[in-house]
Amino acid sequence: MIKYLNLILITVFLNGNDGLSQGKYITDKCNVVFNIHKNGNKLIYSLMGYKKTITGEVFLSNDSSLRFENLYSHFYDTIEDKKFPPMKKAYIVGGEIENSDTFLIQNYGNAMNPYIIFDGCGKYLKYQLNNLHNIIEKIKNNNLDIFTIDFFKILLQTNPITPKILTTYNNIAYYLQKAGANEEAAYLLEKIIEKFPNRTVAYYNLGDAYWALGEKQKAIKAYTTYIEQMCQKGLQKKIPKVVVERVSKKK
Numbered sequence: 001m002i003k004y005l006n007l008i009l010i011t012v013f014l015n016g017n018d019g020l021s022q023g024k025y026i027t028d029k030c031n032v033v034f035n036i037h038k039n040g041n042k043l044i045y046s047l048m049g050y051k052k053t054i055t056g057e058v059f060l061s062n063d064s065s066l067r068f069e070n071l072y073s074h075f076y077d078t079i080e081d082k083k084f085p086p087m088k089k090a091y092i093v094g095g096e097i098e099n100s101d102t103f104l105i106q107n108y109g110n111a112m113n114p115y116i117i118f119d120g121c122g123k124y125l126k127y128q129l130n131n132l133h134n135i136i137e138k139i140k141n142n143n144l145d146i147f148t149i150d151f152f153k154i155l156l157q158t159n160p161i162t163p164k165i166l167t168t169y170n171n172i173a174y175y176l177q178k179a180g181a182n183e184e185a186a187y188l189l190e191k192i193i194e195k196f197p198n199r200t201v202a203y204y205n206l207g208d209a210y211w212a213l214g215e216k217q218k219a220i221k222a223y224t225t226y227i228e229q230m231c232q233k234g235l236q237k238k239i240p241k242v243v244v245e246r247v248s249k250k251k
Contacts, residue, residue, distance in 0.1 A: 029122030101129035
């Protein structure tokens, strides 16, 4: 249950696990991105991908609650039809901090409390700091709940694959595959290959992901490209035996 603050709040910026880190926060249930940064002793946010420009202060309290200045939830006549014109009554949006790089917002209520914040988004929004290295650590620790294909679609929009972070993205896909999130791994690897077709190891990882999904033809295709590129580089002796066996069995 999201908490809404009725007390006077002291504006502070806290480091570590006591507050929010600076950066872009994204969720798999909504295209709206929170960009949070420090300005003096204040924490400021702005929205990206929203229908209008909104910015303001982030108010934090010692019970892990937070509020966003100038961002309001609007109340409707019925929650079943959120297209009705909103009533005049509105409240500043609140949420809860889960840890230094994650916060939660309940985007809309129910028939007894018919409010909504962002149209077209899910009910419970778990916002995650767009930090690629943090993502890897969470995946390695098997914290996979937010890392859906929709999450990675938004991640790629806000943080496109470039040569500088190509290896990091490939590592994310690798750890996704090792954690059993093969659909998500395959999606990300396809995007890597689409932009960097000579990323040889990505074909190997993609083959493993498709093989685990039971999509053997797609796996063989990826493995074959991997073998071809390894041979072109004179690295055929380093091709894993299991890859050669899987491709050979399908011939």
